[in-house]
Amino acid sequence: MSFDPTKLFAVGVSPAERPQPSPRFSFVGGNNDADNVPVAGLAEAAVTVLGREGPSLATYGLGGSPLGYEPLREFVAGSLGSRANTMVHPDDVLITSGSLQALDLVNKVVTEPGDVVIVEQATYGGMLSRLRARGVDYVGVELDNDGIIPQALEATIEGLKQAGRHPKYVYTIPTVQNPTGSVMPVERRRHILEIARRHGVLIFEDDCYADLIWDGERPPTIRSLDDVGGHVVFCGSFSKSVAPALRVGYLVADWAMLGPMLGLKTDAGSGALEQMVLAEYSPQNFDHHVAQLSAVLRNKAQVMADAVTQNFGDTVSFTFPKGGIFLWLEFLNGLNTSHYVEAAAKQGIQFNPGSEWSVDPAWGSTRMRLCFGQPSTETISQGVALLAETMGR
Amino acid sequence: MSFDPTKLFAVGVSPAERPQPSPRFSFVGGNNDADNVPVAGLAEAAVTVLGREGPSLATYGLGGSPLGYEPLREFVAGSLGSRANTMVHPDDVLITSGSLQALDLVNKVVTEPGDVVIVEQATYGGMLSRLRARGVDYVGVELDNDGIIPQALEATIEGLKQAGRHPKYVYTIPTVQNPTGSVMPVERRRHILEIARRHGVLIFEDDCYADLIWDGERPPTIRSLDDVGGHVVFCGSFSKSVAPALRVGYLVADWAMLGPMLGLKTDAGSGALEQMVLAEYSPQNFDHHVAQLSAVLRNKAQVMADAVTQNFGDTVSFTFPKGGIFLWLEFLNGLNTSHYVEAAAKQGIQFNPGSEWSVDPAWGSTRMRLCFGQPSTETISQGVALLAETMGR
Numbered sequence: 112m113s114f115d116p117t118k119l120f121a122v123g124v125s126p127a128e129r130p131q132p133s134p135r136f137s138f139v140g141g142n143n144d145a146d147n148v149p150v151a152g153l154a155e156a157a158v159t160v161l162g163r164e165g166p167s168l169a170t171y172g173l174g175g176s177p178l179g180y181e182p183l184r185e186f187v188a189g190s191l192g193s194r195a196n197t198m199v200h201p202d203d204v205l206i207t208s209g210s211l212q213a214l215d216l217v218n219k220v221v222t223e224p225g226d227v228v229i230v231e232q233a234t235y236g237g238m239l240s241r242l243r244a245r246g247v248d249y250v251g252v253e254l255d256n257d258g259i260i261p262q263a264l265e266a267t268i269e270g271l272k273q274a275g276r277h278p279k280y281v282y283t284i285p286t287v288q289n290p291t292g293s294v295m296p297v298e299r300r301r302h303i304l305e306i307a308r309r310h311g312v313l314i315f316e317d318d319c320y321a322d323l324i325w326d327g328e329r330p331p332t333i334r335s336l337d338d339v340g341g342h343v344v345f346c347g348s349f350s351k352s353v354a355p356a357l358r359v360g361y362l363v364a365d366w367a368m369l370g371p372m373l374g375l376k377t378d379a380g381s382g383a384l385e386q387m388v389l390a391e392y393s394p395q396n397f398d399h400h401v402a403q404l405s406a407v408l409r410n411k412a413q414v415m416a417d418a419v420t421q422n423f424g425d426t427v428s429f430t431f432p433k434g435g436i437f438l439w440l441e442f443l444n445g446l447n448t449s450h451y452v453e454a455a456a457k458q459g460i461q462f463n464p465g466s467e468w469s470v471d472p473a474w475g476s477t478r479m480r481l482c483f484g485q486p487s488t489e490t491i492s493q494g495v496a497l498l499a500e501t502m503g504r
Numbered sequence: 505m506s507f508d509p510t511k512l513f514a515v516g517v518s519p520a521e522r523p524q525p526s527p528r529f530s531f532v533g534g535n536n537d538a539d540n541v542p543v544a545g546l547a548e549a550a551v552t553v554l555g556r557e558g559p560s561l562a563t564y565g566l567g568g569s570p571l572g573y574e575p576l577r578e579f580v581a582g583s584l585g586s587r588a589n590t591m592v593h594p595d596d597v598l599i600t601s602g603s604l605q606a607l608d609l610v611n612k613v614v615t616e617p618g619d620v621v622i623v624e625q626a627t628y629g630g631m632l633s634r635l636r637a638r639g640v641d642y643v644g645v646e647l648d649n650d651g652i653i654p655q656a657l658e659a660t661i662e663g664l665k666q667a668g669r670h671p672k673y674v675y676t677i678p679t680v681q682n683p684t685g686s687v688m689p690v691e692r693r694r695h696i697l698e699i700a701r702r703h704g705v706l707i708f709e710d711d712c713y714a715d716l717i718w719d720g721e722r723p724p725t726i727r728s729l730d731d732v733g734g735h736v737v738f739c740g741s742f743s744k745s746v747a748p749a750l751r752v753g754y755l756v757a758d759w760a761m762l763g764p765m766l767g768l769k770t771d772a773g774s775g776a777l778e779q780m781v782l783a784e785y786s787p788q789n790f791d792h793h794v795a796q797l798s799a800v801l802r803n804k805a806q807v808m809a810d811a812v813t814q815n816f817g818d819t820v821s822f823t824f825p826k827g828g829i830f831l832w833l834e835f836l837n838g839l840n841t842s843h844y845v846e847a848a849a850k851q852g853i854q855f856n857p858g859s860e861w862s863v864d865p866a867w868g869s870t871r872m873r874l875c876f877g878q879p880s881t882e883t884i885s886q887g888v889a890l891l892a893e894t895m896g897r
Contacts, residue, residue: 114701114732116760121616122616124612126766127764140563142564148561153777154554157554161546165541165543166541168748169749174526209771211770223514241770280512355561355564356561357776358775370520371513371520379604384550384775
């Protein structure tokens with residue numbers, strides 16, 4: 112008798128595609144510069160921390176708090192203080208398996224199918240796909256070079272209210288916005304928070320690129336401006352600042368939020384060795400490492416920007432990012448970037464078509480996200496030239 | 505305006521309890537012996553693998569397959585061959601964030617609220633709580649000292665069919681059953697598989713304690729007996745064999761199953777450093793380490809068994825386990841173990857009341873699970889004596 116397991120599957124379950132080899136010119140994904148993984152520092156930290164505390168691995172969660180390894184929560188709290196002017200108690204920090212788990216936990220705790228949330232008109236595609244998978248509607252708010260436009264946010268909330276809907280949260284990436292690379296000034300942060308507060312809407316602040324800022328100071332987090340408390344759930348990550356294959360992110364929230372999240376975090380804790388190694392490495396090394404990495408990334412951004420200007424000329428417009436690992440291009444000739452995904456793939460080039468990073472796929476269709484964290488400067492120059500050629504420039 | 509985030513919560517979301525300090529006599533949880541974490545071996549592996557491949561941490565999933573780090577999948581496949589007579593291709597192995605993620609993925613792929621599954625009458629409490637949270641019904645099958653009784657399984661499936669219900673899977677822990685510590689002989693495995701096949705029911709084989717066997721040979725996995733293929737999804741873990749705070753487990757299944765699971769594994773890969781370190785450590789060290797650890801655990805089991813016999817006398821019955829980290833006691837005087845949880849906690853003692861590890865809480869009420877992996881032999885002797893005193897012996 113032949114047995115077909117696919118007949119067992121729950122509604123809506125569909126397979127992932129079989130893994131494909133990496134293309135030659137990969138301009139997608141949050142990958143980072145391989146030469147700038149602090150390998151020696153991490154190895155030294157591993158030896159030190161295992162020598163001192165290795166036996167504690169015998170106990171789930173190292174026998175400590177389910178919030179995660181305490182020295183790492185202390186580092187996160189301290190670092191948010193020194194780098195982002197944000198007072199955080201280590202017990203308000205929940206270590207997660209990457210910031211993706213943070214997104215999932217927030218969505219599970221505060222949203223149900225049929226709910227609506229507000230996001231930025233161009234935003235992290237993985238958040239949009241998560242919301243679709245959960246059956247949660249999203250509405251986009253217009254961005255300018257400083258991030259969310261407050262008047263647009265207010266109008267969106269009011270529009271939803273008139274339709275009898277109360278948004279569950281406003282999801283924003285204020286510092287090194289994904290994909291625009293903008294940084295929201297502090298006055299704008301205050302304004303956004305004031306609007307959200309007045310309407311009783313939670314802010315979900317995703318700061319996962321915020322350590323990679325190279326242009327200007329990092330403003331205080333929106334969470335730090337919430338002197339009433341409870342209005343902002345914050346997440347961050349070591350993926351962009353140290354290494355993405357280490358799955359270590361964090362949520363910062365009050366216990367009223369963290370308690371339910373812990374109740375839904377059914378993994379018996381995130382990987383302890385990665386937490387221990389980062390906690391050992393970071394106090395002495397994090398700031399210096401990130402400064403070095405940001406300089407490398409800024410150079411790559413410049414190389415990519417130059418290649419885009421040189422190869423696409425005035426058909427393409429973009430704002431040079433204030434940090435991070437991507438450029439957000441707009442094709443002024445109205446060209447639909449999705450139409451070139453396949454042809455580019457044949458040339459070994461991968462990019463994010465703007466529609467996947469946009470609430471309104473039509474608005475996003477003339478846009479494109481190009482990541483420069485992983486490829487070498489040479490690969491960037493060659494790949495962008497080949498992409499322009501492929502797109503018929 | 506005061507803002508109450510709990511008003512935002514999705515239906516059914518409830519907070520975890522605030523973390524409590526560990527009690528003096530902790531006889532719960534899958535914790536292990538702190539002196540037997542192979543700290544030096546893991547540190548050496550970390551240095552070696554980071555020195556050789558550290559830069560690959562810059563890419564999600566190390567730039568490889570979303571199934572996980574290939575050398576670790578190769579080790580798992582090879583180890584199942586040499587230790588459990590099971591031929592596995594590394595591409596049939598999906599590395600998970602502990603075997604708990606494996607349970608969640610299987611449940612998400614094959615079950616929906618309102619479905620029914622079959623489990624062992626005494627089984628892992630975390631599986632029961634997961635099924636309840638998902639709204640999936642479960643029916644228990646009677647166990648003897650060799651695991652699931654085939655006639656009982658057949659009758660259960662037929663009973664469900666008569667009620668118009670087709671069970672989505674049979675969940676079994678055949679090797680070092682949790683909580684009984686029994687090992688299902690190979691003939692019984694064949695029989696169980698034959699019944700499941702004939703009725704078109706999937707088997708979910710959880711072998712997460714199987715490396716810690718000390719009495720007799722480890723039988724071939726049920727998966728290995730499935731020569732037709734596709735009838736068995738298998739999971740295992742390094743939590744019990746190396747260290748639980750490392751969150752590294754694995755699923756073994758055909759692509760027809762793994763594809764949908766990858767589609768639902770929204771974490772961008774499990775922690776790579778832990779995978780790399782285990783893959784580097786294990787080929788040379790795993791078998792020797794596990795032999796040593798099993799000897800330590802066997803001794804602890806004996807100490808606990810002696811303490812139980814000495815302090816509880818003939819009011820308690822148990823079968824000495826064939827491996828693992830727990831004893832499963834039955835109170836022959838009909839005493840309800842749940843009634844003593846609080847009094848024990850006041851004395852610094854934690855145990856699992858049998859009701860939490862049983863499909864039928866009434867049947868389980870006279871039973872108790874006591875874990876001996878973590879406490880020292882002295883703590884075991886003292887704690888069991890104090891528990892007996894607390895329970896009025």
